[in-house]
Amino acid sequence: MAIKIEMxxxxxxMEEGVIASWNVEEGDxxxxxxxxxxxxxxxxxxxxxxxxxGTVLKILVxxxxxxxxxxxxxxxxxKGEDISDILEGAGSxxxxxxxxxxxxxxxxxxxxxxxxTSGGSATLTSPRSDSGDSSPSSDDGRIKASPxxxxxxxxxGIELSRIDGSGPNGRxxxxxxxxxxESDQPAAxxxxxxxxxxxxxxxxxxxxxxxxxxxxxxESKFTNPHFYETIDIDMxxxxxxxxSMNEANDVKISFNDIVVKACSIALTRHQAVNSSWHGxxxxxxxxxxxxxxxxxxxxxMTPVIRHSDKKGLLQISSETRxxxxxxxxxxxxxxxxxxxxxxxxxxxxxxxxxxxAIINPPNACILAVGAIRDVPVVENGEVVPGxxxxxxxxxDHRIVDGAKAAEFLNTVKNLLENPLSMLL
Numbered sequence: 001m002a003i004k005i006e007m008x009x010x011x012x013x014m015e016e017g018v019i020a021s022w023n024v025e026e027g028d029x030x031x032x033x034x035x036x037x038x039x040x041x042x043x044x045x046x047x048x049x050x051x052x053x054g055t056v057l058k059i060l061v062x063x064x065x066x067x068x069x070x071x072x073x074x075x076x077x078x079k080g081e082d083i084s085d086i087l088e089g090a091g092s093x094x095x096x097x098x099x100x101x102x103x104x105x106x107x108x109x110x111x112x113x114x115x116x117t118s119g120g121s122a123t124l125t126s127p128r129s130d131s132g133d134s135s136p137s138s139d140d141g142r143i144k145a146s147p148x149x150x151x152x153x154x155x156x157g158i159e160l161s162r163i164d165g166s167g168p169n170g171r172x173x174x175x176x177x178x179x180x181x182e183s184d185q186p187a188a189x190x191x192x193x194x195x196x197x198x199x200x201x202x203x204x205x206x207x208x209x210x211x212x213x214x215x216x217x218x219e220s221k222f223t224n225p226h227f228y229e230t231i232d233i234d235m236x237x238x239x240x241x242x243x244s245m246n247e248a249n250d251v252k253i254s255f256n257d258i259v260v261k262a263c264s265i266a267l268t269r270h271q272a273v274n275s276s277w278h279g280x281x282x283x284x285x286x287x288x289x290x291x292x293x294x295x296x297x298x299x300x301m302t303p304v305i306r307h308s309d310k311k312g313l314l315q316i317s318s319e320t321r322x323x324x325x326x327x328x329x330x331x332x333x334x335x336x337x338x339x340x341x342x343x344x345x346x347x348x349x350x351x352x353x354x355x356x357a358i359i360n361p362p363n364a365c366i367l368a369v370g371a372i373r374d375v376p377v378v379e380n381g382e383v384v385p386g387x388x389x390x391x392x393x394x395x396d397h398r399i400v401d402g403a404k405a406a407e408f409l410n411t412v413k414n415l416l417e418n419p420l421s422m423l424l
Contacts, residue, residue: 001077002057002075002076002077002081002083002086003052003054003075003076003077004072004075004086005036005048005050005072005073005074005075005076006070006071006072006073007039007067007068007069007070007071007073008048008069009069010039010041010046010048010334011041011042011044011046011334012334012338013042013212014041014042014069014208015042015068015069016066016067016068016069016071016208017039017040017041017046017066017067017069017208018039018040018064018065018066018067018207018208019037019038019039019040019061019062019063019064019065019067019073020037020038020039020040020045020063021037021038021063022036022037022059022063023035023036023037023038024036024037024056024059025056025059026056026057026058026059027055027056027079028055028056029053029054029055029056030050030053030054030055030056030076031050031053032050032051032052032053033049033050033051034049034050035047035048035049036048036049036050036056036074037073037074040207040208040209041208041334042208042209042211042212044330044331044332044333044334045330045331048073050076052076053076054076054077054078055076055077055078055079056074056075056076057075057076057077057079057081057083058074058075058083058087059073059074060072060073060074060075060087060090061073061074064205066208072086072090075087143160143161143172144165144167144170144171144172145160145165145171145172145173146167146171146172146173146174148174149172149173149174149176149177152174152177152178153172153177156177158177158180160172163176163177163180164176207298207299209298209299209301210298210299213299213300216361217358219361220358220359220360220361221358224277224359224361224396224398225396225397225398226356226358226359226394226395226396226397227394227395227397227402227405228356228392228393228394228395229392229393229395229402229405229406229409230354230390230391230392230393231390231391231409231410231412231413232388232389232390233388233389233390233391233412233413233416233417234377234386234387234388234417235255235372235387235388235389235416235417236386236387237416237417237418237419238255238258238416238417238419239372239387241258241419241420242254242255242258242419245313249314251314251317251318252317253313253314253317254317254320255348255372255389256292256320256344256346256348256369257313257316257317257320258313258416258419258422259344259346259367259369259391259412259416260290260292260305260308260316260320260344261308261311261313261316261415261422262412262415262416262422263290263342263344263367263412264288264290264305264308264309264311265309265411265415265422266408266411266412266415267288267290267309267341267342267408268288268309269411270404270407270408270411271284272284272364272399272400272401272404273342273364273365273395273400273404273405273408274288274341274342274364275341275364275399275400276341276362276363276364276399277362277364277396277398277399278362282399285341287306287307287341288307288308288309288310288341288342289304289305289306289307289308289339289340289341289342290304290305290308290340290341290342290343290344291303291304291305291337291340291342291343291344291360291363292304292305292320292323292324292343292344292346293343293344293345293346293357293360294323294324294327294328296327296328296330300345301327301332301337302337302340302343302360303320303323303324303326303327303332303336303337304323304336304337304338304339304340305319305320305323306339313422323336340360340363341363342363342364342365342366342367343357343359343360343363343365343366343367344366344367344369345357345366345367345368345369346368346369347368347369347370347371348369348370348371348372348389349371350371351371352370352371353370353371353373353390354368354370354390354392355368355370355392356368356392356394357392357394358394359394359395359396363396364395364396364399364400365393365394365395365396365400365405365408366393366394367391367392367393367394367412368391368392368393368394369389369391370389370390370391370392371389372387372388372389373387373388373389373390374386374387375387375388389416391409391412393405393408393409
């Protein structure tokens with residue numbers, strides 16, 4: 001009996017998957033447990049295994065194509081088995097849309113053919129009219145020109161403002177572009193359109209991760225009322241403490257590890273910041289789980305350091321490095337990115353002194369960490385060299401008020417300026 005291989009739900013937020021690669025071909029024999037494909041989800045690239053044995057009778061989706069949850073990917077069965085009913089069922093769901101696409105394509109072709117043979121006349125219903133004489137103007141409020149004239153002028157590098165339109169009410173039409181001579185332009189304008197080779201533009205397919213980032217951050221930015229507070233921190237003591245710890249240990253501690261530890265301790269003292277909005281209630285989290293933003297080619301991943309308030313700097317450093325490596329290799333599992341109560345985004349290594357970050361839902365806050373700067377500071381009435389770092393807290397005003405955010409930042413500041421207090 002033929003067996004359908006359908007797109008499984010590989011993460012809690014997954015709506016569709018993209019076939020990253022097939023590990024089998026039609027005609028291959030597979031056993032239960034064999035990895036038959038790799039699927040790119042909104043969070044990671046996951047393996048899909050067969051739960052039954054059989055021969056791969058049909059692969060219905062090419063690598064790189066998206067498949068909705070439950071969508072048919074392939075069919076297993078006995079060699080030579082008739083699966084026409086399954087294939088017809090799979091094709092019927094897309095037949096209407098395919099027909100519509102074909103009709104649209106035919107219609108577009110007809111419009112283009114009509115416009116090319118009509119010599120400047122087209123019906124009002126044609127969206128690609130070649131003439132301005134019989135189609136309504138689509139001007140931008142400044143220059144009246146037909147859509148085709150605008151396109152021709154753009155392709156030829158001609159400024160519409162330099163053309164006198166011969167159509168109704170001075171509207172620029174196709175013939176005006178065709179009859180326009182470069183000699184009519186001032187010398188400077190001619191020079192600006194010559195001597196440069198146009199480079200080809202390209203469209204980049206949006207990955208599942210980028211789609212999810214776009215959706216979640218749009219929801220966060222436009223749903224959660226953000227506000228921002230920035231504080232400047234003296235990092236001289238933290239720099240000295242880090243140097244001493246790294247000289248005494250094989251595991252190297254980064255400044256970000258120290259910030260994670262400081263925030264973790266501060267979160268235990270400021271419950272509002274370690275909370276989430278749930279409509280009728282605010283959930284105050286008992287545990288502290290800090291997510292650390294990691295940049296990869298497709299965007300950002302946020303592996304979570306669980307119970308970070310209870311872990312030492314060496315353990316935080318080791319765990320962060322391991323999770324960051326998995327993130328860059330796209331091998332993080334969904335459970336390693338879920339359950340955060342606070343997020344830290346650090347762009348200091350790129351020389352960014354200060355920035356604001358969008359809250360990572362369902363967190364109440366996210367901390368944006370800038371670079372450590374060499375700046376002159378006043379100490380005891382004298383100007384001396386200083387090491388300063390700005391951090392900006394983005395807060396959800398439904399949960400956190402300005403004073404509470406400021407108190408949290410001051411706790412983080414005090415911990416970083418007195419790093420030995422984090423070891424007590």
